[in-house]
Amino acid sequence: MSLAEQNKLIExxxxxxxxxxxxxxxxxxxxxVPPASLDVGTSxxxxxxxxxxxxxxRSSILGQIQQLDxxxxxxxxxxxxxxxxxxxxGALYALLEHDVLEKIPLDGSTVTxxxxxEQTGLPADKLLRICRLVATVGILQEPVEGSFKHTAISETxxxxxxxKSFIHFQLFETRVASAHLADSLKKxxxxxxxxxxxxxxxxxMPMYDWHAKNPEKGKRFAQAMExxxxxxxxxxxxxxxxxxxxxxxxxxxxxxxxxxxxxxTGSFSHQLATIFPNFHLEVQDSSSQLLQRGKQSLPRALADxxxxxxxxxxxxRPIKEVKxxxxxxxxxxxxxxxxxxxxxxxxxxxxxxxxPAMGSVVDGPLLVISDLVSPAFGTFEPHxxxxxxxxxVTLMTMHNVKQRTASEWGKLIQSASSKFKVTYAEKFTSHSxxxxxxxxxxxxxx
Numbered sequence: 001m002s003l004a005e006q007n008k009l010i011e012x013x014x015x016x017x018x019x020x021x022x023x024x025x026x027x028x029x030x031x032x033v034p035p036a037s038l039d040v041g042t043s044x045x046x047x048x049x050x051x052x053x054x055x056x057x058r059s060s061i062l063g064q065i066q067q068l069d070x071x072x073x074x075x076x077x078x079x080x081x082x083x084x085x086x087x088x089x090g091a092l093y094a095l096l097e098h099d100v101l102e103k104i105p106l107d108g109s110t111v112t113x114x115x116x117x118e119q120t121g122l123p124a125d126k127l128l129r130i131c132r133l134v135a136t137v138g139i140l141q142e143p144v145e146g147s148f149k150h151t152a153i154s155e156t157x158x159x160x161x162x163x164k165s166f167i168h169f170q171l172f173e174t175r176v177a178s179a180h181l182a183d184s185l186k187k188x189x190x191x192x193x194x195x196x197x198x199x200x201x202x203x204x205m206p207m208y209d210w211h212a213k214n215p216e217k218g219k220r221f222a223q224a225m226e227x228x229x230x231x232x233x234x235x236x237x238x239x240x241x242x243x244x245x246x247x248x249x250x251x252x253x254x255x256x257x258x259x260x261x262x263x264x265t266g267s268f269s270h271q272l273a274t275i276f277p278n279f280h281l282e283v284q285d286s287s288s289q290l291l292q293r294g295k296q297s298l299p300r301a302l303a304d305x306x307x308x309x310x311x312x313x314x315x316x317r318p319i320k321e322v323k324x325x326x327x328x329x330x331x332x333x334x335x336x337x338x339x340x341x342x343x344x345x346x347x348x349x350x351x352x353x354x355x356p357a358m359g360s361v362v363d364g365p366l367l368v369i370s371d372l373v374s375p376a377f378g379t380f381e382p383h384x385x386x387x388x389x390x391x392x393v394t395l396m397t398m399h400n401v402k403q404r405t406a407s408e409w410g411k412l413i414q415s416a417s418s419k420f421k422v423t424y425a426e427k428f429t430s431h432s433x434x435x436x437x438x439x440x441x442x443x444x445x446x
Contacts, residue, residue: 128146
């Protein structure tokens with residue numbers, strides 16, 4: 001190794017140390033105690049605080065650690081480690097699928113692999129090897145040979161059912177589909193309906209159809225997406241923040257109406273009705289089964305403010321559908337994560353269905369769109385960008401969908417009507433980028 005290469009290792013290590021020292025100062029300023037371990041019950045504001053300085057330093061340190069790792073490993077070592085994690089994923093999935101983690105005490109005590117085998121009906125010698133592999137990455141601990149206990153990581157998988165479902169989904173459906181991505185590209189395979197998703201190539205049907213035929217996996221997927229929306233996705237928060245700030249909402253005696261289009265069971269409308277006690281909500285969907293499930297899960301206290309309406313979502317919406325007797329109330333049509341799965345022609349048709357209502361009265365209803373965005377190239381450093389490019393490939397693999405950039409979204413919305421006036425905002429989290437478009441209809445001559 002040359003002197004220059006030696007110096008590069010030291011340079012990166014020194015930057016890591018300097019940034020870590022600066023991070024600890026920022027944590028101290030915010031009265032945040034850095035985590036000392038990953039033992040059960042451990043928590044730290046470092047993991048949950050989104051202060052810009054803390055987030056920037058944390059991200060920078062992680063990127064530098066990854067750079068140092070590659071410099072130390074070299075091409076062969078890095079690639080071997082990169083692909084070998086597949087076996088760790090399989091081991092963790094086995095523990096989740098057989099509810100092994102739930103059999104380990106949450107009080108920090110240990111349990112032997114033999115006892116876990118008796119409780120789960122799994123072969124003791126195989127379970128020992130599976131648990132041991134998972135423990136090597138810190139998801140479990142093996143403080144005494146053959147005995148295992150929780151860490152804060154595995155504790156999360158036990159206590160947070162929704163997040164466990166997300167990990168479950170990632171370890172099974174997405175892994176199987178990703179293994180068929182290469183095969184799905186061996187013949188002409190354009191985006192959208194003209195082509196075929198790798199998931200469909202693997203299972204013989206689109207993902208949503210497969211989940212309908214395998215309801216236990218479908219339920220798991222629904223729990224996973226609800227957890228992601230709450231914890232890893234900025235979309236819902238952006239909508240709530242906008243509704244809280246909007247001058248047209250919650251003013252005086254007006255009782256605003258939010259119409260969630262393709263709202264499925266209406267879980268987000270339930271959330272909005274709870275947050276905004278003077279709001280009325282309408283959940284529109286083409287599926288009577290989903291709407292019925294939503295009605296059954298609706299708290300009685302919200303029954304007079306949340307209604308459900310089955311309709312063809314692409315049919316034009318006259319103003320009388322939403323104005324009712326209270327013709328002066330503010331109305332918002334909400335498209336939350338709906339358009340990403342539609343090709344341009346379908347998306348335009350759906351957008352145009354709102355025009356009759358939006359243009360029927362002065363200062364007519366607004367259309368608010370919340371959807372996934374593919375960040376422009378070079379927006380982030382590579383170690384951060386990785387998560388967003390992963391999302392691009394995920395949508396392509398699972399649904400044969402092209403995730404649109406903000407520019408592509410803007411052109412699509414404008415192509416639905418030249419009279420659309422659009423205001424755009426976006427927000428990034430560590431795992432996704434969300435756009436929020438407020439669409440109004442310009443008056444003639446405007």
